[in-house]
Amino acid sequence: xxxxxxxxxxxxxxxxxxxxxxxxxxxxxxxxARGNPRYMGHQAGAEVVRNIVEAAAQRGLSYLTxxxxxxxxxxxxxxxxxxxxxxxxxxxxxxxxxxxxxxxxLRFIGSRGQFKIDLVRRIxxxxxxxxNNDGLVLIIAASYGGRWDxxxxxxxxxxxxxxxxxxxxxxxxxxxxxxxxLAGVPDPDLLIRTGGERRISNFLLWNLAYAEMWFSExxxxxxxxxxxxxxxxxxxxxxxRYGHTGDQVA
Ligand code: IPE
Ligand code: IPE
Ligand code: MG
Numbered sequence: 115x116x117x118x119x120x121x122x123x124x125x126x127x128x129x130x131x132x133x134x135x136x137x138x139x140x141x142x143x144x145x146x147a148r149g150n151p152r153y154m155g156h157q158a159g160a161e162v163v164r165n166i167v168e169a170a171a172q173r174g175l176s177y178l179t180x181x182x183x184x185x186x187x188x189x190x191x192x193x194x195x196x197x198x199x200x201x202x203x204x205x206x207x208x209x210x211x212x213x214x215x216x217x218x219x220l221r222f223i224g225s226r227g228q229f230k231i232d233l234v235r236r237i238x239x240x241x242x243x244x245x246n247n248d249g250l251v252l253i254i255a256a257s258y259g260g261r262w263d264x265x266x267x268x269x270x271x272x273x274x275x276x277x278x279x280x281x282x283x284x285x286x287x288x289x290x291x292x293x294x295x296l297a298g299v300p301d302p303d304l305l306i307r308t309g310g311e312r313r314i315s316n317f318l319l320w321n322l323a324y325a326e327m328w329f330s331e332x333x334x335x336x337x338x339x340x341x342x343x344x345x346x347x348x349x350x351x352x353x354x355r356y357g358h359t360g361d362q363v364a
Pocket of ligand 1: 138139140141142143144182184309
């Protein structure tokens, strides 16, 4: 972590966010506006991922979490879901070596049960190959939903209680957070959503409690490192109060 980074709950200005989360939205509209099928937007979006990962590493972020496919995106037409799954497999095949060379550690969060075995294997390989890297941690949320995450956490706690490993009063915010997909990862400091919508769409419900939010009208395939920098400078202009008064944290 660079010494500029910070996730200080003491309100001190943090120059570079430690953890940025991104809802990469607008691929389909981008393609349709060009008279193209939606999958071409997803392809173009995958190219932009590479640029933004590179920018995030250069700017000194510690964590970048990208929302690639939600629990609810399974409701899309089977043809689009298949195209997206194939794109994930291709992207892993193409990008993992380069990410590894750049010292990026890859992690995936979400329910893997519905993925084809080939995709699961590539995810596991990518995580294994990069697990000792100590540069940027790139977290891909795929088949991920914030409610799913919280429910899985609750199940895990009940299992522990059933085994006699904990009682109700052992549960607190920290121990609950320890059961979630991002256990051990500091909460996102900044959430970016492209595509013009201003909603969370069931992304990291627990973890975004105090994230600063930056919404862009750009469709994801048009998002650029320059715009990423705009979001970072917006972040620098915020005073994070965590319930305190402005005077308390000034
Ligand atoms: C985001 O773009 C990518 C995924 C959700 C997989 P969309 O596919 O949602 O694009 P729009 O919002 O329909 O334009
Ligand atoms: C959110 O985008 C999910 C991802 C970007 C992966 P959606 O396009 O699925 O969100 P809604 O349906 O417009 O809320
Ligand atoms: Mg969308």
